[in-house]
Amino acid sequence: MSENLLEVRDLTITPAGAEAPVLHDVSLSLSPGERVGLIGESGSGKSLTAQAVMGLLPEELRSDGTVSLQGFAGNILEAKEKTLARMRSDLASMVFQEPMSALNPLMRIGDQIAEVLRIHGDVARRDIPGRVLDLLTSVHMPAPESARYAYPHQMSGGQRQRVMLAIALANSPRLLICDEPTTALDVTVQKHMLELITERVSAVQAGLLFITHDLAVVAEVCERVIVMYAGRIVETGSVKQIFTDPQHEYTRGLLASSDLEATDAHRKLFSLKTARSYAGPIDEAEPAAATGPVVADEPGDVRVPTDVREPVPTSAGEAHEAVHSPPLIDVSGVSKHFRSGGLLLRRRSPVRALDDISFSVASGQRLGIVGESGSGKSTILNILSGLDRPTSGHVRVGDIRVESASSSALRTLREDLQIVFQDPFASLDPRMRVEDIVSEPLIARGMARDERLSRVQEMLLAVDLDTKAMRRYPHQFSGGQRQRISIARALVTRPQILVADEPVSALDVSVRAQVLNLLTDLVDDYALTLLFVSHDLGVVKHLCSDVIVMKDGHIVESGSTEDIYAHPREDYTRSLIAATPSLAGALASAP
Amino acid sequence: SAGASDSGEEAKKDSMTIAFTAEPVNLDFTSTSGVAIPEALMENVYESLVRVDGEGEIQPGLAQDWDVSKDRKTYTFHLQKGVKFSNGADLTSEDVKFSYERVQDEWKNALKSKMDIVDSIETPDDLTVEIALKKPSNTWLFNMTSLVGAVFDTEGTDDLANEAIGTGPFAIEKFTRGQSIDFAARDDYWGEKPAVKNVQFKYFQDAVSASNALKSGEIDVVSNLQAPELAGEFQGKEYQIISGTTNGEVVLSMNNAQGIFKDKKAREAVMHAIDRKAVLDTAWAGYGELIGSMVPPTDPYYEDLTGVWDFDPQKAKDLIRDAGIEGETFAFTVPNLPYAKAISEIVSAQLEEVGLKADIETQEFPAVWLDKTFTEHKFDMSVINHAEPRDILTVFSNDYYIGYDDSKIKKIAEKADTGTEKEYVSGMKEIAKTITEDAASDFLFLFPNLVIAKSDVAGIPANRVSDAFRIADLSWN
Amino acid sequence: MSGNPSITSAGGTTTDQRRRTKLRLNASMVIGAVLILLIVALALVSFVWTPYDPSAVDPVARLQSSSTEHLLGTDKFGRDTLTWIMYGARITLMVGIVAVGIAVLIGTPIGIIAAVFAQYPWGVWLSAVIMRANDILLAFPALLLAIVFAAVFSPGTGPAMVAVGIAAIPGFARVARSGTMQVLGSEYVRAAKASNRSAPAIAIVHVLPNIASMVIVQASVAFAISVLAEAGLSFLGLGTQAPVPSWGRMLQESQQFLSTQPELALWPGLFIALAVLGFNLFGDGLRDRFDPKMEARGNV
């Protein structure tokens, strides 16, 4: 066996019944203590590679090749479950992609951590409770003493992720695999997790295989990067080498489309197709803050070689004009409290999702709403669209009082206001054809079938979907395409107002660029008023003229995007901006 | 006890378990009709002054003997000496008077009408009872062998539904409703002591279960097997199959008063259309007897009338054509009893052959059948086993459900009952013949008394001529 | 990969594969369908041809074993068993279809309505009432219903299958309710509301199709149970009555001959088992096909 910690040779994975493998001849290696990032398009096989290393591939997949691990005799792919079980958590541990479902819902957190200690028997029985507490403390779990008695559903996503990390690190494995451990988290929590992982890994001198689609995160955490595309490894090299001098076209595309500051000849973000004209992130040496609306302490910025315009689109100026006319949307003193339980049940202290919120939006304005997870962003949108009623306060959209609107008034409101829901997968009925999904708002208006179909067709073309797509079902589309379907549905009635809830958070960067480009187009073409919720500051900065920063149901700060990004007044905003990972920043601090 | 098979040979000698189908809902036949209660209680717990033997002859019961006055209106019964009720009380003539007057006053069971003819009851002394009838009657004494003749203690009628106090050889030890009755022989019985001391009647809704229980030795006798096809499995040394007669005539009754069978031709067609032998062979595995009239062979006025209507489908078709009812549909209400359902299948098939279509409606028995068919007369054809003894006049009277026009036979019947015994027999014969010739209904067959028992059980009467299932005569060989 | 990756089709392969898996018929569905078709064929053929007249009694040829004249033998009336099996298929199918039809058509809307009501503050109690009523129905013995119906309308296939159908309502109501709750909580129903669809339209357009697979599976199980229940009611004399041929009744009447003429129980028993098996397998297969989670799963 080589001195490598992990050695994967010619790993090929084929699903049962399929002719083509989903993973082709993947070979990679990792030396002890090394931190390697695994990036690539969604569905390119990153998770499968990781699972293969753990010997945890789903049964219906056939695997060929060899996976060997220092300290483990033989090929992991061919080993028996019994021997593998002894290896797992001792030699290699993994933090899985979905923290929400990876914990047993019926078992207390403490017991789930204790179990991994018990299985491997290195810790004496009576010492286990103490060790559990240590582990919880070491992953910076708030109130670790009471956290052990909590059930998973009582914890937030970030906390669950920390539990997973505690389990993974419990037996000080030689290799830690993290599969997108931070997708669901907002930037402040994400930053914390990343620090934690780096800290723990270096503390036990373990190797790290880190999977993510966020290039800045990779640059921050890893030393070396492996790029996967369509089931193959297309490129590998040091962080610096890959991010400054990518060889493969896909890697270049990835880089280009991850850059929200750069646009192409048509003022669009770069996508995989247009990546060729992307000049790359600018040279480190060049001074920062040259182009303006960038966070001051950011060391690097983007050069926009083909376009002299401001990165923020033109309509920003229009928005400022519009402020003088009466606002289209007026929210004043809105609170929303959620009561838990049913009609006759004992009341517990209500969740204050929104607490005395006021803001207004002018016609044609593009307002971004940012803030931590659970701060009430989605709740605002739901109230605006009349899907939820506020506990107190007033909401006016046009001349409709939304909070007390009759159902016919709501119907009128919804003709003008459309919403793109947070979760593109869930908001499409899986058993409906795309044409029916998109034409739903039109049916409600009583439009004739022929006219409806032509409108749908037109709209699908506008979002760059083939008309052949009309007869297909949602599951037959990729995430980005689904997102576009739900945008098409929202726009098919030509609304004046579009309310979009994190429409890009789940997408990988190349798809994200496509969707953002589309939104920019549509805002221009239809003179939309846009409310855009995101926890990604970069995206908001790219798209919106104004921004509201939220925390715990309050508006912390609001103003024009440039202002706030350049001169955040509140600590929270500052920490949010500071926590936003930046590729350039990471590269700068890289060795 | 239920565990007869569990216990050894010795215990077996004085206990016996017998399977029955119809279970008594209570122990009070004075207010509840049906065969189940008298079957269990008559002659075992309750006794009458007289009883009927296997050949249909009247024998002494609680009355040692009796005299009949010249005008045949007064009967003087001399009671047995030393008879005690199971509650310890002595039997006196007062008890008899009490019991029979009670029939007239308090009984709910409609059979009480059999006592209507009694004019007065005198008790000259403790052991003599004089019963005066309003008019002479040949049937009255025979009726006394049935449950109306049961003698109760003057003190013993408080809770008849649950407690049976009688003079019979057995007392009820335990009554588990819906399941079983345990009889224990009485030490103080006045007559001959029964050979088997403990007898259990066990009730099986399902004939297969009963026959299985016999096969596995859990019971000793299956009385009146309701699934005759099963009898075949008991051929051999270990078991005995007894097939005797009963009082039950299985009648394919036709509504004489209204509907398609009001026309005598239509009824005649049915008589010719039905192959009674085939019916008996298929529906009841050949057990039973063809009788051709409403009279069982054990009755004194029995006559073989099977030849009156021959099986002749062609004649039936002609008659149907004459009556103008070709291809017509009639309402055939069938009680949900095993024999009735089986018969309905073959009868409807045979009638279809000659061009009559039966619209079969199965009715829950007794509740629905009694309501719809029996009381409201909503039927054209039905089939039922009329199981009561000597019931020809009841069944073929004007207001009974068959709706037979009894004007012709009423006079004869009256004369027969009041006349001499000879006149009685000949009169009744004439009546039976008239009814059969009128094609009032089709008398399919006599319901068999099909008993399967272990081969070493003795004393099982072949014929069931009364309500009672007499267990005092049973013994182990 | 060295050259230019074909970027546009990147996400395409998996969806294609999934579609291919979807179209692949699974074994349980095929076996189930074959069995069902067999029963349907028997029933259909019986309308045009049977070896004998079902009511043709032949006392001479009673209780025969299989022979060239009577392929499956004869019963105690000398009727041809094969003929009866063919006729009986009609009753079996009818019982299943009617009973399941009643249960689906009543139970499913009840469940949907209960779930829809539960969304509104004013409807919570109404929904509870509906579900408790459903519990009461569950508690009401199918047997009692059968008895009452038989007593009121005279026993027969009709009352029996109606009773069985009514007794099956609660199962459907429960399935429909929990399914509807899931669907109503989903984001796409919110989206439909935002698109101005009315509650009834949502129930029809979104809820129904999405709970259909669950209901279909439940229906296939209910079909099996109904067929057995009818046989059981026949056993108690509350099912199909003479002279209508039914497998349940044949089975019930064969009891006496179990030791002497076991074929009489064998044939109806076998066909009941085949029908039940057919519908169960078919239902399983349907579920697997409808449920994307199950796609990769083994069959049977």
Added chain:
Amino acid sequence: MITYVANRAIQFVLALIVASVVVFALMSLLPGNAAQVALGTNATPEAVAALEAQYGLDQPPLIRYFNWVVGMLTGNFGTSYVTGAAITPVIVGSVQVTGILVIAAIILAIIIAVPLGTFAALEQRNWIGVTISALSQIGIAVPNFLAAIILVIVFSLTLGWFPSQGWMAPVEGLGGFLSRLVLPVVSLALVQAAILTRYVRSAVLDVMREDYIRTARAKGLTRTKALFVHGLRNAAIPVITVAGVQLATLLVGAVIIEQIFVIPGIGSALVRAVANRDLVTVQGVVMVLVFLVLIINLIVDVLVPVVDPRIRNAS
């Protein structure tokens, strides 16, 4: 949790009241009456009327209903028309018998189904798993009366291991009680076990695909062990719900088995009472059944949150 239970309890009482009305109304639909049945073919209209009056059948329905409900509230189900005896002890006795039968059957079914279903799921790709699945399919297809009769022929008539029928209370003799219990319980349990096996299998299959099983394996448990430690409890939730419904159907489905094995349970009590149009008894029996089924539902509804903390906290 307490308010949840209280809430359910109120619903429970209301349901009982509704059920009593329904039962009563249903009974009045039945043609024929107790007086007529009691008097049989010899009845004269006068006699029937007299007996009806004695049974109280001539009273207006509302009064009869009211008397009946008031009686039940005091634990008195009334007096049978037919036997003249109090109904309560009859019901209590038959409920005990059926209760023993049904609970034994469901326990046996669970004992059979849980391991078989789990095994079938674990080995779903092997011939063992396929065989178990196939057997469970066939098991569902066998009517229970046929199973009962065949069991009697084999184990009672041929092998002579058990009595073919009958019932003995445990106090009368444990051996006799058990030996009589075996065949009816097995014939009841077989079909239920077959159905349950399928539910268990599918629940286990679902659970095995859950991410936390993968987590457990990543911790160092083998697949099988992970299933036992983490999976079965999760799989229990859907199975409990199904078992609750099954118990309810078993309770009323036992009647055929009771008939075949001559067991004095609630099913035969019901059939007998209906045949005699002993409607007070029928009403009493049905009310007890409704009561039990509602209780079972209540227990299941309370049990699921106990097993599942998510629901526990949500309510």
